[in-house]
Amino acid sequence: xxxxxxxxxxxxxxxxxxxxxxxxxxxxxxxxxxxxxxxxxxxxxxxxxxxxxxxxxxxxxxxxxxxxxxxxxxxxxxxxxxxxxxxxxxxxxxxxxxxxxxxxxxxxxxxxxxxxxxxxxxxxxxxxxxxxxxxxxxxxxxxxxxxxxxxxxxxxx
Amino acid sequence: xxxxxxxxxxxxxxxxxxxxxxxxxxxxxxxxxxxxxxxxxxxxxxxxxxxxxxxxxxxxxxxxxxxxxxxxxxxxxxxxxxxxxxxxxxxxxxxxxxxxxxxxxxxxxxxxxxxxxxxxxxxxxxxxxxxxxxxxxxxxxxxxxxxxxxxxxxxxx
DNA sequence: TTGCATCCCATGAAATCCCATGTTATACCA
DNA sequence: TGGTATAACATGGGATTTCATGGGATGCAA
Numbered sequence: 001x002x003x004x005x006x007x008x009x010x011x012x013x014x015x016x017x018x019x020x021x022x023x024x025x026x027x028x029x030x031x032x033x034x035x036x037x038x039x040x041x042x043x044x045x046x047x048x049x050x051x052x053x054x055x056x057x058x059x060x061x062x063x064x065x066x067x068x069x070x071x072x073x074x075x076x077x078x079x080x081x082x083x084x085x086x087x088x089x090x091x092x093x094x095x096x097x098x099x100x101x102x103x104x105x106x107x108x109x110x111x112x113x114x115x116x117x118x119x120x121x122x123x124x125x126x127x128x129x130x131x132x133x134x135x136x137x138x139x140x141x142x143x144x145x146x147x148x149x150x151x152x153x154x155x156x157x
Numbered sequence: 158x159x160x161x162x163x164x165x166x167x168x169x170x171x172x173x174x175x176x177x178x179x180x181x182x183x184x185x186x187x188x189x190x191x192x193x194x195x196x197x198x199x200x201x202x203x204x205x206x207x208x209x210x211x212x213x214x215x216x217x218x219x220x221x222x223x224x225x226x227x228x229x230x231x232x233x234x235x236x237x238x239x240x241x242x243x244x245x246x247x248x249x250x251x252x253x254x255x256x257x258x259x260x261x262x263x264x265x266x267x268x269x270x271x272x273x274x275x276x277x278x279x280x281x282x283x284x285x286x287x288x289x290x291x292x293x294x295x296x297x298x299x300x301x302x303x304x305x306x307x308x309x310x311x312x313x314x
Numbered sequence: 315t316t317g318c319a320t321c322c323c324a325t326g327a328a329a330t331c332c333c334a335t336g337t338t339a340t341a342c343c344a
Numbered sequence: 345t346g347g348t349a350t351a352a353c354a355t356g357g358g359a360t361t362t363c364a365t366g367g368g369a370t371g372c373a374a
Binding site: 018019092093094098 | 318319320321322323
Binding site for chain 1: 196201211214215217218221222230231233234235236237238239240241242243244245
């Protein structure tokens with residue numbers, strides 16, 4: 001038995017005229033294993049759709065409920081924004097979910113969607129936007145973490 | 158459950174037309190013992206594939222989940238990069254995994270792959286590239302740690 | 315009725331499984 | 345110790361299943 005799960009990988013799927021997309025099969029397996037459901041909402045920070053298991057939002061709600069952190073007001077606000085925007089997306093017998101106009105528009109998705117794993121969450125992007133975003137992140141991470149390559153010291157010039 | 162295991166040794170295996178490679182049997186034993194699964198992704202710093210147990214990523218996800226800045230930008234970037242690139246690779250009844258085009262291309266692997274143990278992780282290289290990389294590393298180590306020299310025999314002078 | 319969302323079936327492509335075979339490593343016995 | 349028998353492993357190819365995706369049918373609400 002596994003209590004853990006991870007949304008991984010990057011998967012490109014078609015969006016048909018009805019707004020339907022196949023949820024990647026790995027993601028479906030997680031939903032089944034956990035007996036939970038997929039929840040999606042507009043990302044607060046990026047032009048993409050964000051998704052997770054309903055369980056995760058439940059944990060968030062509990063944290064807020066029991067939090068004694070005086071300075072977490074901002075986080076509470078942000079979280080509440082998400083709750084207001086989030087919606088359950090069950091998938092049909094062929095494994096597809098029907099994304100709404102609101103979500104598709106926010107992410108600028110028309111006929112192709114990119115699912116990007118984020119561990120306990122995932123995101124859905126427009127292909128071109130994701131390409132740019134990935135390039136940005138790679139550059140950013142490499143810049144900020146030269147430490148990743150400690151064996152390349154140039155001490156003897 | 159044991160948390161101690163090591164990916165060791167250097168093993169050369171064939172990659173067939175379908176992208177299938179035998180996972181070294183020692184590695185398979187580790188997967189079975191830990192009841193985990195192999196996860197692979199493109200190395201951030203080298204032209205090679207990197208692999209580890211899913212447990213390792215799961216720990217990372219838990220750390221992020223329980224950290225206080227749920228909405229941190231840097232964290233978002235990192236999770237996208239790591240979880241978005243990583244993919245589970247279960248092996249079939251004959252012990253093979255099917256590497257993807259994306260990974261093979263990144264590592265420049267066509268028909269032969271070299272598995273290199275790295276302890277908690279391992280890497281998969283194109284044979285020629287690994288040969289160069291190993292030479293580079295050895296040279297680097299000797300240069301930066303002259304103390305090692307006295308123990309080296311002078312047999313290839 | 316009309317528009318919209320869900321459900322069901324069909325199809326092609328891709329990933330996975332299974333069996334067969336040669337090779338290498340290990341165990342066993344003289 | 346050497347030599348052979350046995351088991352483990354790597355690898356090729358074909359069969360099978362899963363998956364993504366298009367299209368039509370069905371049900372519900374305005």
